[in-house]
Amino acid sequence: MPSIRFMPMDIVVTSETGASILETALAHDIDLEHACGGFCACTTCHVVVAEGVDSLTEMDFDEEDKLDEVEGVTLRSRLGCQARLGTEDIVVNVPPKPY
Numbered sequence: 001m002p003s004i005r006f007m008p009m010d011i012v013v014t015s016e017t018g019a020s021i022l023e024t025a026l027a028h029d030i031d032l033e034h035a036c037g038g039f040c041a042c043t044t045c046h047v048v049v050a051e052g053v054d055s056l057t058e059m060d061f062d063e064e065d066k067l068d069e070v071e072g073v074t075l076r077s078r079l080g081c082q083a084r085l086g087t088e089d090i091v092v093n094v095p096p097k098p099y
């Protein structure tokens, strides 16, 4: 089972292939914002994948479009509700929110 290390909290949790980063966070009481409820309609679940980005599901157009709205977006940015786990462990940074 793949794991996710959430930074800067430094919390490691195991999940399942096919689960989203957001679903995994919420299942373990990790505070990852999700204003739209996981429907790719906001950007509050933005994370930066420090390790394992290639093991995640590919980004679709809607996610890419939403990420364009994120201040400080990087090449390793993903929306936590859209990126689903493969079989490898990943590390994600949860950026501080500007509010």
Ligand code: FES
Binding pocket: 033, 034, 035, 036, 037, 038, 039, 040, 041, 042, 043, 044, 045, 066, 079, 080, 081, 082
């Ligand atoms: S929770 Fe709104 S885009 Fe992910």
